[in-house]
Amino acid sequence: MAYAEQYIEKLRKSGLRPTKQRIKICEVLFDAEKTFHFTIKELVKIIENQANIKVSLATVYNTVHAFMKKGYLKEIPLNASQSYYDTNVTHHHHFFDEEENKLIDIHQDDVDEVNIKRTIPGKKIRSVEVIAKIVSDNQSQK
Amino acid sequence: MAYAEQYIEKLRKSGLRPTKQRIKICEVLFDAEKTFHFTIKELVKIIENQANIKVSLATVYNTVHAFMKKGYLKEIPLNASQSYYDTNVTHHHHFFDEEENKLIDIHQDDVDEVNIKRTIPGKKIRSVEVIAKIVSDNQSQK
DNA sequence: TCAACAGTTTAGAATAAATATAATATATTA
DNA sequence: TAATATATTATATTTATTCTAAACTGTTGA
Ligand SMILES: [Mn+2]
Ligand SMILES: [Mn+2]
Ligand SMILES: [Zn+2]
Ligand SMILES: [Zn+2]
Secondary structure, eight states: OTTHHHHHHHHHHTTOOOOHHHHHHHHHHHSSSSOOEEOHHHHHHHHHHHOSOOOOHHHHHHHHHHHHHHTSSEEEOOOTTSOEEESOOSSEEEEEETTTTEEEEEEGGGBOOOOBOOOOTTEEEEEEEEEEEEEEOOOOOO | OTTHHHHHHHHHHTTOOOOHHHHHHHHHHHSSSSOOEEOHHHHHHHHHHHOSSOOOHHHHHHHHHHHHHHTSSEEEOOOTTSOEEESOOSSEEEEEETTTTEEEEEEGGGBOOOOBOOOOTTEEEEEEEEEEEEEEOOOOOO
């Protein structure tokens, strides 16, 4: 696996030693063809399914938090019952399908720059995120 | 209190009988000069402070949920550890001050209409919300 | 007016996400 | 490889939220 080097580097840059549990987590998170959104529970399930290695919840939480701090993962605030994470750390926005409970990326280029005319003294904007909630369009066709 | 009528109507429209606990909750939520953002814990504390009536957590949760369902309150997704609610149910956006953990309204007029060029087949957009995270601007003055 | 009923309140239990703990195990390094 | 620092894990704890079921209250129509 030629990717292992990259994972080890990501881990070290996150202040984490490369252990086999953490490298497994990296394989799931960063080896994917595409970026994806996940909850901790889903991540644990993926690891369990594709590995013969057991990783404790605590290790998963700690590793995910370290990657977030470093910017290798993003948290998407959606609802208060559970955290959603994103392996796509580029600046982008989201559709949230309220019926299927699923996040869909909207590329930055697909949203005109959000222009906020108001400012707060002494504060600067660090990030701007758009969440568009979508539902089935049951409009009868004209 | 001339407002009581309005509260009773709001409650009835939400499918709730007007009880003294629920009217108290209405007083806190809808009698304010201004709209505000709150967590359930904060709401319970406000009620405790300004009333000689005890309201259980379950009643607060149930009433808040009924008001949300009816559209008298909105939930603001911010982080997964706790729900934030908003008594401002008009279409608007938010700054989130990451240092003070505080939400600040951005009036709809202060944000140019968000133009999303991408669509999802069979789905329509129900709402679009912008959250701009802000931090102290420690830029040295030129 | 008031009994009967439907709906409400409440304390406490249950659930579930997230975090903390501390003993054991592993990675690093000299 | 020995010594040290760090990681892993099972388990406990914390906390937000929801559920439960018994006691209570608002409503309604006789
Ligand atoms: Mn929620
Ligand atoms: Mn929780
Ligand atoms: Zn995304
Ligand atoms: Zn608001």
